[in-house]
Amino acid sequence: MARAISTRRQVAVSVFAWVIALAIFFPILWTVLTSFKTEAEAIASPPSFLFFDWTLENYGEVQERSDYFRHFMNSVVISLGSTLLGLLIAIPAAWSMAFVPAKRTKDVLMWMLSTKMLPPVGVLIPIYLLFRDTGLLDTRTGLVIVLTLINLPIIIWMLYTYFKEIPGEILEAARMDGATLWSEIVHVLTPMAVPGIASTLLLNVILAWNEAFWTLNLTAAKAAPLTAFIASYSSPEGLFYAKLSAASTMAIAPILIIGWFSQKQLVRGLTFGAVK
Amino acid sequence: MGTITLSKVTKSFGSTEVIPPLDLEINDGEFVVFVGPSGCGKSTLLRLIAGLEDVTSGVIEIDGRDATRIPPARRGLAMVFQSYALYPHMTVAKNIAFPLKMAGVDKKVADEKVTAAAKVLNLTDYLERRPGQLSGGQRQRVAIGRAIVREPEAFLFDEPLSNLDAALRVNMRLEISQLHQDLATTMIYVTHDQVEAMTMADKIVVLHAGHIEQVGSPLELYNNPANMFVAGFIGSPKMNFIGGETASAFGADTIGVRPEHFAIATEPSEGAWEATVDVSEHLGSDTFFHMHSGHGERLTIRSVGELGLKHGDKVYVTPDQSRIHRFDASGKTVAS
Numbered sequence: 021m022a023r024a025i026s027t028r029r030q031v032a033v034s035v036f037a038w039v040i041a042l043a044i045f046f047p048i049l050w051t052v053l054t055s056f057k058t059e060a061e062a063i064a065s066p067p068s069f070l071f072f073d074w075t076l077e078n079y080g081e082v083q084e085r086s087d088y089f090r091h092f093m094n095s096v097v098i099s100l101g102s103t104l105l106g107l108l109i110a111i112p113a114a115w116s117m118a119f120v121p122a123k124r125t126k127d128v129l130m131w132m133l134s135t136k137m138l139p140p141v142g143v144l145i146p147i148y149l150l151f152r153d154t155g156l157l158d159t160r161t162g163l164v165i166v167l168t169l170i171n172l173p174i175i176i177w178m179l180y181t182y183f184k185e186i187p188g189e190i191l192e193a194a195r196m197d198g199a200t201l202w203s204e205i206v207h208v209l210t211p212m213a214v215p216g217i218a219s220t221l222l223l224n225v226i227l228a229w230n231e232a233f234w235t236l237n238l239t240a241a242k243a244a245p246l247t248a249f250i251a252s253y254s255s256p257e258g259l260f261y262a263k264l265s266a267a268s269t270m271a272i273a274p275i276l277i278i279g280w281f282s283q284k285q286l287v288r289g290l291t292f293g294a295v296k
Numbered sequence: 297m298g299t300i301t302l303s304k305v306t307k308s309f310g311s312t313e314v315i316p317p318l319d320l321e322i323n324d325g326e327f328v329v330f331v332g333p334s335g336c337g338k339s340t341l342l343r344l345i346a347g348l349e350d351v352t353s354g355v356i357e358i359d360g361r362d363a364t365r366i367p368p369a370r371r372g373l374a375m376v377f378q379s380y381a382l383y384p385h386m387t388v389a390k391n392i393a394f395p396l397k398m399a400g401v402d403k404k405v406a407d408e409k410v411t412a413a414a415k416v417l418n419l420t421d422y423l424e425r426r427p428g429q430l431s432g433g434q435r436q437r438v439a440i441g442r443a444i445v446r447e448p449e450a451f452l453f454d455e456p457l458s459n460l461d462a463a464l465r466v467n468m469r470l471e472i473s474q475l476h477q478d479l480a481t482t483m484i485y486v487t488h489d490q491v492e493a494m495t496m497a498d499k500i501v502v503l504h505a506g507h508i509e510q511v512g513s514p515l516e517l518y519n520n521p522a523n524m525f526v527a528g529f530i531g532s533p534k535m536n537f538i539g540g541e542t543a544s545a546f547g548a549d550t551i552g553v554r555p556e557h558f559a560i561a562t563e564p565s566e567g568a569w570e571a572t573v574d575v576s577e578h579l580g581s582d583t584f585f586h587m588h589s590g591h592g593e594r595l596t597i598r599s600v601g602e603l604g605l606k607h608g609d610k611v612y613v614t615p616d617q618s619r620i621h622r623f624d625a626s627g628k629t630v631a632s
Contacts, residue, residue: 190383192348194383195367196368197374198370198398211385212384
């Protein structure tokens with residue numbers, strides 16, 4: 021039975037939710053506002069919230085000083101590339117774990133997840149040396165490989181939970197209907213898992229887009245994505261808050277827009293299988 | 297042709313043997329029903345024939361060809377699942393055409409076959425719908441259509457009617473029987489419902505704990521059950537089993553009498569047992585009486601029409617002497 025919730029309680033919960041949401045959103049809002057201030061206003065104390073001289077000069081200067089488009093393209097290539105490569109490996113992997121599990125499948129899944137708990141800095145030096153010796157430093161290929169490996173456990177886990185929801189009888193029916201393993205995956209499993217694959221793709225693009233540790237440490241100029249573009253504004257000559265904010269806004273805008281329009285898919289992807 | 301032969305087939309999951317060595321012969325064109333309580337291994341047996349499970353040992357031959365290691369796709373069998381197992385992202389037409397597409401059949405030929413199957417199954421108006429927009433009965437017909445177009449050696453049905461409501465189940469039962477008559481193809485049908493088994497089968501295979509208890513036509517099983525398990529499983533309401541002195545008098549450890557093989561009288565007579573009515577179930581055409589006898593045994597008795605008996609009434613019931621089944625201590629039928 022649904023319990024009637026008192027209005028007062030409802031208001032309290034709503035207010036609480038709004039406060040939390042605003043607290044999370046505030047840094048982003050502040051960054052966007054600061055990007056429209058002059059450098060002097062950006063560090064003014066007390067800070068002005070909305071009543072300042074709005075200016076676009078930071079955006080102009082940022083575009084002049086560094087090539088936004090090149091960084092943007094690097095981000096696109098790296099995040100999409102690592103996601104697609106990851107899916108290519110993860111779909112067969114998740115298929116086998118979901119539909120033909122072995123005795124140790126659960127352990128393998130846990131082990132894969134455990135790699136995400138390792139502090140990345142712990143493997144920085146070996147990976148850096150490997151990249152140096154194989155000529156992968158500061159290349160898009162190198163970053164695609166490393167980000168694929170980093171996010172692969174999450175891709176496999178997400179797809180695994182999606183595939184688990186697909187009734188095995190449908191795949192057996194396909195087998196009885198004369199489908200080979202390949203046609204089973206192409207004609208039956210993949211189309212049925214499209215919503216799951218789409219939200220996995222989205223989430224992974226976002227993760228790869230925002231990834232800063234490896235992209236900063238393994239790139240210099242050529243393959244530097246937007247994370248490096250932002251970082252270049254915190255320089256030894258001093259902090260330029262307004263320009264840094266403008267750069268940040270430009271870096272997060274594309275992913276924020278994609279995220280906004282795909283909210284529904286993302287929430288479904290993250291909570292899938294949590295409640296049945 | 298659709299003869300299927302199982303020789304010494306076994307199946308184990310880990311250390312649990314679900315099918316002990318089993319031999320079975322299914323003739324071309326036969327409607328064979330595997331029946332038994334849940335967990336008796338009937339579905340596993342069907343899946344072994346389909347190739348969806350690997351046999352642990354033994355040989356499965358289809359049309360005299362060893363099919364034991366052949367993958368399901370190449371056994372030439374079609375299967376209808378309990379959950380229908382339709383492809384939710386495809387239209388009805390595409391669902392039915394899928395096996396043809398997999399077999400590389402020419403698009404035009406495939407379309408013709410789909411149209412013909414849809415006509416047979418009354419699905420013509422639904423070809424462009426998706427499974428989600430169909431009722432349970434329609435979905436099951438699509439699943440059957442998908443099986444028909446392949447023109448398989450044999451059809452395998454895994455409890456296909458369990459998800460349907462009672463009225464629809466009776467209809468579909470008739471439709472499947474009609475289909476068998478039209479196609480004259482071998483059909484293997486798994487069910488836990490003995491009514492389905494009795495009404496549809498040419499041959500019933502009664503399974504219990506992976507063993508075949510008896511193979512025979514519905515009336516053979518009804519009239520001459522091999523043991524107490526088959527006697528109790530086939531027939532509704534269940535056969536009455538009576539032990540003790542009453543059974544000894546017939547030279548058996550237990551005797552069995554079907555509910556319909558009793559005569560009920562209000563006056564005592566030679567060979568009649570005294571009993572008291574507990575509950576009467578009125579079906580209109582029949583009445584089921586649940587009674588207890590003077591020896592404390594529970595009896596279910598079926599009589600045609602209404603007798604006007606009520607709770608607590610004392611009656612005299614006489615079993616039809618020619619239809620008393622006698623069983624020994626191990627439950628096997630005693631030869632008369």
